[in-house]
Amino acid sequence: MSLSPPVRQEYEVALEPFTQSELVRDISLPRRIWQQAWVRKGVILLALAVLWELAARWQNNDLLLPSFLQTANAFIDGIASGELLSKVWISLTVLIKGYLIGIVLAFGLTTLAVSTQLGRDLLSTLTAMFNPLPAIALLPLSLLWFGLGENSLIFVLVHSVLWALALNTYAGFLGVSETQRMAGRNYGLRGLRFVWYILIPAALPSILAGLKIGWAFAWRTLIAAELVFGASSGKGGLGWYIFQNRNELYTDKVFAGLAAVILIGLLVENLLFNTFERLTIKRWGMQR
Numbered sequence: 001m002s003l004s005p006p007v008r009q010e011y012e013v014a015l016e017p018f019t020q021s022e023l024v025r026d027i028s029l030p031r032r033i034w035q036q037a038w039v040r041k042g043v044i045l046l047a048l049a050v051l052w053e054l055a056a057r058w059q060n061n062d063l064l065l066p067s068f069l070q071t072a073n074a075f076i077d078g079i080a081s082g083e084l085l086s087k088v089w090i091s092l093t094v095l096i097k098g099y100l101i102g103i104v105l106a107f108g109l110t111t112l113a114v115s116t117q118l119g120r121d122l123l124s125t126l127t128a129m130f131n132p133l134p135a136i137a138l139l140p141l142s143l144l145w146f147g148l149g150e151n152s153l154i155f156v157l158v159h160s161v162l163w164a165l166a167l168n169t170y171a172g173f174l175g176v177s178e179t180q181r182m183a184g185r186n187y188g189l190r191g192l193r194f195v196w197y198i199l200i201p202a203a204l205p206s207i208l209a210g211l212k213i214g215w216a217f218a219w220r221t222l223i224a225a226e227l228v229f230g231a232s233s234g235k236g237g238l239g240w241y242i243f244q245n246r247n248e249l250y251t252d253k254v255f256a257g258l259a260a261v262i263l264i265g266l267l268v269e270n271l272l273f274n275t276f277e278r279l280t281i282k283r284w285g286m287q288r
Contacts, residue, residue, distance in 0.1 A: 038270075066252040074252040075259055084241070088260055091222060091237030094150055098157025099218050103211070105158065106165040111195050114173050123170060127163050135160035135221040139228060153225055160221040161214035168213065172206025173199045204281050212273055219261060 033039055049068045056067035066074075078084030109126070112119030135156045142152040176199055184198035200207065226239025236244070238257050245253035 041270075063249060063251055066255055070252045071255040071259060074250075075256040078253065078256055078260075084256065084260060087236065087238050087241040087257070088264070091226070091239070092264070094153045094237065095157065095218055095222050097150075098154040098222075099161055099215065101154065102158045102161025102214060102218070103165060106162050106169060106210075106214075109162075109166050110169045110173060111192065113170055114195065114199065115191065123166060127167055130159065131163040131167065133159075135217070136224045136228065139225055153222060156221050156225055157218050160217040164217055165207075165210040165214040168206050168210025169203065172203025172210075175206065176202040201284075205286055208273065208277060208281065212269070215268065215273075216265070219265065223261065 053068040056062075056065045056070075059065045062070065075084070109119070109123050113123040114120075138156050138159055139152070142155040146152040146155060173195075180198055180202050184194050189197055222237070223239040223242070226237050227243050238260060242254050242257040245251075245257065
């Protein structure tokens, strides 16, 4: 007796194609709004603000933890009086100078590293020596060498940016495929032209990550340095603003200064880095 599986009769189901109206109807208006990144991030920020306000009301001590509304009022008052804006401008001026110098030096070191063996040894040795060294630990030396001025801050800012960016950039250069390298050499690209047209576009995700890390390190170093020795050339930035108000027990203004640092970080991340990322590596299909 032979066993055979039952034969199922074949059939075909005709499917109606979707119309444009049905596709539009499937994506409702709330869903389309929620798909916007700025809406989701705004909801997250609103939730954090509500939690902050509830925690402050539960703590019931303005000296230890001012509420979100008190901090917002202090922030608005600082903007209206121009005091907070002037502090932000002073800090940003110093920060951008140190950040740009650090970028130039980092790209110089990594270009030398991918060009010569001596450059590779130099970069690996310097990063092993100085990358673990906190930038703020160099502040006493910078004060001794450059005095109480802007140059001292720029020195420690360059240190905070240089090594993180150099390491990320060099790691990105090493990750460039041999096929892309051979294509560049076939076109006769050598030296700086090879780095500019082949290595930098291919390693752009790593470079962008290094730029973000360097920006965050620079902010931390600047605020810490201003908290340590205060004003620079008779002018104080956000760190000095926070330090002064802490001494005078204006905790709401201290939080307003911290909020200014956070808001600048959010603006730079979403308007500068994300826009650059969307126009380059995401458009090129290098990142999701």
